[in-house]
Amino acid sequence: MGTTGKQLFTTLEADGTLTVAIEDVTFPDPTGNKVLVKMEAAPINPSDLAILTGAADLENAEYSPGKYVANMPEPFNTGSKARHGQKLPAGNEGAGTVVATGDSDMAKALMGQRVACVPGNAYSQYCIADAAMCLPLGDHTAEDGASAFVNPMTALGFVENAKMDGQKAIIHTAAASNLGQMLIRICEEDGIDLVNIVRKAEHVDMLKGLGATHVVNSSDDDFKAQLRNAIDATGAFYGFDPIGGGQTVDTVFKAMEQVAVSRMSEYSRYGSNQAKRMFIYGRLDLGPTILTPSYGFGWTLSGWLLTPFLANAGRETITRMRQRVLGSLTTTFASSYKKRVNLEQMLTKEAVTDYRQVKTGEKYLVTPWS
Amino acid sequence: MGTTGKQLFTTLEADGTLTVAIEDVTFPDPTGNKVLVKMEAAPINPSDLAILTGAADLENAEYSPGKYVANMPEPFNTGSKARHGQKLPAGNEGAGTVVATGDSDMAKALMGQRVACVPGNAYSQYCIADAAMCLPLGDHTAEDGASAFVNPMTALGFVENAKMDGQKAIIHTAAASNLGQMLIRICEEDGIDLVNIVRKAEHVDMLKGLGATHVVNSSDDDFKAQLRNAIDATGAFYGFDPIGGGQTVDTVFKAMEQVAVSRMSEYSRYGSNQAKRMFIYGRLDLGPTILTPSYGFGWTLSGWLLTPFLANAGRETITRMRQRVLGSLTTTFASSYKKRVNLEQMLTKEAVTDYRQVKTGEKYLVTPWS
Secondary structure: OOEEEEEEEEEEOOOOEEEEEEEEEEEOOOOOOEEEEEEEEEEOOHHHHHHHOOOOEEEEEEEEOOEEEEEOOOOHHHHOHHHEOOEEEOOOOEEEEEEEEOOOHHHHOOOOOEEEEOOOOOOEOEEEEEHHHOEEOOOOOHHHHOOOOHHHHHHHHHHHHHHHOOOOEEEEOOOOOHHHHHHHHHHHHHOOEEEEEEOOHHHHHHHHHOOOOEEEEOOOOOHHHHHHHHHHHHOOOEEEEOOEEEOHHHHHHHHHHHHHHHOOOOOOOOOOOOOEEEEEOOOOEEEEEEEOOOOOOOEEEEEOOHHHHHHHHOHHHHHHHHHHHHHOOOOOOOOOOOEEEOOOHHHOHHHHHHHOOOOOOOOEEEOOOO | OOEEEEEEEEEEOOOOEEEEEEEEEEEOOOOOOEEEEEEEEEEOOHHHHHHHOOOOEEEEEEEEOOEEEEEOOOOHHHHOHHHEOOEEEOOOOEEEEEEEEOOOHHHHOOOOOEEEEOOOOOOEOEEEEEHHHOEEOOOOOHHHHOOOOHHHHHHHHHHHHHHHOOOOEEEEEOOOOHHHHHHHHHHHHHOOEEEEEEOOHHHHHHHHHOOOOEEEEOOOOOHHHHHHHHHHHHOOOEEEEOOEEEOHHHHHHHHHHHHHHHOOOOOOOOOOOOOEEEEEOOOOEEEEEEEOOOOOOOEEEEEOOHHHHHHHHOHHHHHHHHHHHHHOOOOOOOOOOOEEEOOOHHHOHHHHHHHOOOOOOOOEEEOOOO
């Protein structure tokens, strides 16, 4: 039995050879609480690129129909030692129609429905998904629901996390992203002040058009003063950064400390007592994070990842968050796409070298049956 | 009225001129809960050097009796903007004899007693101190009690912090320091496993002589393997670093993650779920902290400072910690000194260029009346 379809796999060999290719796969009939989803749409998110392309040399790769072979440079190849020789699926999330189910009532109730799901192999014509993690989309299209998990739950997660930590304001870097736009709408709904840091004047205009109050442009000469003013106005000593490498976090910590020191009545050799907190949730820049000793000892920097956050938040919070996403799927949580590609098209040089740049507003959508 | 004596001051001008000099000062008669302490001994701790010398060019400074004038290079001068033009006292802690008191019962009870105190201007012949922060030393000498606060309370603070966070093992870098030796004895008493990282073979021997079980040498070719083995043996995913700059913390996070990954049954593109936590509590290296993207997102790095820790811990915990220090002042919490200098001697080129190097086991003690 089983169902046959095409699926993408990515394999990194110990010698640094990265092979990404489409293969024919037979999917087993789902059992228990599992369902078989015929996938109709799956986004290429930055979090998918780590495994899909990583830091591979895509300019000089060999491209053939449904396949490319590229070299992974050092130190990234050695840094990925743990996956050497393993053939891995890719694609965190997507949407499609349930075409077969296991025996459980929860699974059977989904038969024939369009759902958003998080199978981990979404770049595929079929996926086996857990019924408990499927979000029935009702009358929404697969494209509406394809990005219903990663970005919406991450943006909501930031606000949940900030509230848990007693914060009333957030700083967000690279804020013109799809996720950044969602965060603007969530913060407005929830009464959280938001400082948006972007890199281009056109993004300032775009975010202000979405209703953002505080948008600062890191390309402006007076960027640091803009940032200090926004921190002072909002009291945002807490923020999220998807860039990771370089001095973005360092620049934010410095501005936070300068605002805190300007509020002190006397000098302290150890800096301010203001707690400063930043989270790195992505690696748009794969270079090292640089932290200078210029903001005392009252700072904390953490990595932030959706899965452990949700595991800590618990099922009740997750259900509440997912219902909120479903209720505003085409408004607060809407995603937009630059281009639609099928599995073969997503492995052409033109496509790969374009989407790996992760340009703002240029997200790709994989439509495996087109 | 008042009492006259010599005190050290440090002044940084906006143009980068650092002046450290002894001046005659009249100390007011103590009131309320204050006491006047005739200071007999004060250590030069790394935490004092930030304000005493910072990154100043001490090789080319002008030295005269009781004074030196040095240039503070960039970016450190600009980074210290907040203190420009201010004449600051120095010396966090010390010990001496109470020679006058305010009216409060607590203050009057200390009259004539030898106490350890934390006045912030310990490089002085007299200090005004808060009676509540004075630790009566009984029959101990001033030298026994001079370092009763900063190092003992910091080392105890690490263990308190680890216990609050549910940890049973700690990693400590630059572990051959006075503080590191105290930490070895505290951890042994409290049943906490400790991984000591040192930079010299002679320090491995010294710490093993003190009873340390896990001592790894960062100068050894197989340092990283030693570190992984020690983390695996102890389960230490939590640690403290006084170096700050460079890749010490990065190296520790990498080793922690490699141990965690080696315990996983299958590959995860996001790394392990093992929480990894490090604290930077000093800046022996004033260069930037470098964090590479090689241990996923399950890590947190914070600055750590004694004062905010104690403020959070509360008076009951502080009292318990201080009694423990007093009870073991010449054993668990003993400090050793390379050299004793008076206020004038501590400002000679020979002394300044020596103690600013913060060599292991070469701490200076200031004895203002010698």
